[in-house]
Amino acid sequence: MYAPNTPPFGPTAGLSTLDARARDIFRSIVESYLANGEPVGSRTLSQRGFSLSPASIRNTMQDLTLAGLLAAPHTSAGRIPTHAGLRLFVDGLLEIGDLGTEERREIDARLAANSGKHGGRGFEEALNEASALLSGLAGGAGIVASPVRDAGVKHVEFVALGHDQALAVLVADDGTVENRLMPLAAGVTPSTLQEASNFLNARLKGRPLAEARSEMRGELDAARRDLNVAAARLVEDGLAAWSGGPERERALIVRGRANLLHDAETAADLDRVRTLFDDLEQKEQLIGLLDGVNAAQGVRIFIGAETRLFSLSGSAVIAAPYMNGRQRVLGAIGVIGPARLNYARIIPLVDYTARVLGRMLDGQDS
Structure with a gap:
């Protein structure tokens, strides 16, 4: 018999700390609770084939309660598993079925x-x-x-809408299209728009935007040497404007x-x-x-x-x-x-x- 108020397993009990009797009683209580949601008493357990007296079962239930695995929802009620008890059962005792x-x-x-x-x-x-x-x-x-959403980029393009505004268009491999309005610096020519579009298409095509954008941050300094000032600015603004896959609304x-x-x-x-x-x-x-x-x-x-x-x-x-x-x-x-x-x-x-x-x-x- 266990010493009063001194369970043989501590407040963070694992299956290895439960003896055979405690494990069988614990399993029976949890399975009954999952089936009908009702607290389980010692007398009910004694009628289920346990070769123990209700008093012996109560002692084990008290030990399991002190270990934090069971709880009494009402003063005179039986026991139900705590969340810690359910976790222990699910991780160590649950017999998972299969779909028909x-x-x-x-x-x-x-x-x-x-x-x-x-x-x-x-x-x-x-x-x-x-x-x-x-x-x-x-x-x-x-x-x-x-x-x-992380489909690869299929095509990007900058389209002038007037002397001070452009449309940044991104088409993804999955067919989605993302358009963003952007301010356009004075003096930007159609060739500048095409230069920026070509630069990004060469580096983004087939790659998820978020992945490519993070890797391209280190390339922008080099890009400024390869592009004129206006085209480099378009590249930066375009990358900032498109939201891309992971940042889209979920x-x-x-x-x-x-x-x-x-x-x-x-x-x-x-x-x-x-x-x-x-x-x-x-x-x-x-x-x-x-x-x-x-x-x-x-x-x-x-x-x-x-x-x-x-x-x-x-x-x-x-x-x-x-x-x-x-x-x-x-x-x-x-x-x-x-x-x-x-x-x-x-x-x-x-x-x-x-x-x-x-x-x-x-x-x-x-």
């Missing part, structure tokens, strides 16, 4: 219908559909951060907010959902969180206070990057919901959907 054939076919078909092929309406529609699809299949809110797509209300039965639950709704309006922070997923090789999970954004609502995020055929990450997709999400089901769901999106970006909707 029918689910894979549904994801493939619904995204293919919106991928720009077979009468679809483009990749943006596929992102919307992916968010809605995840929301429907996972039961939480589906979220998608749109890709960082879209955040959220679908299925209503799903978050389904399990809200108490006033405290409703308060948490309202807080989560407020969190979902923090576009820049959410995109920042999803961009943080980009460094991961696969699915990442954030639970409660592990992210400042969801520390008050106690929500969880399961997200994965989607990438093109060159394995370069473009964005991220995921599910947000209460901390007791069905991790075993949602992890493979998010992972597979992210991979399908990546293939479609390269036109591989197989």
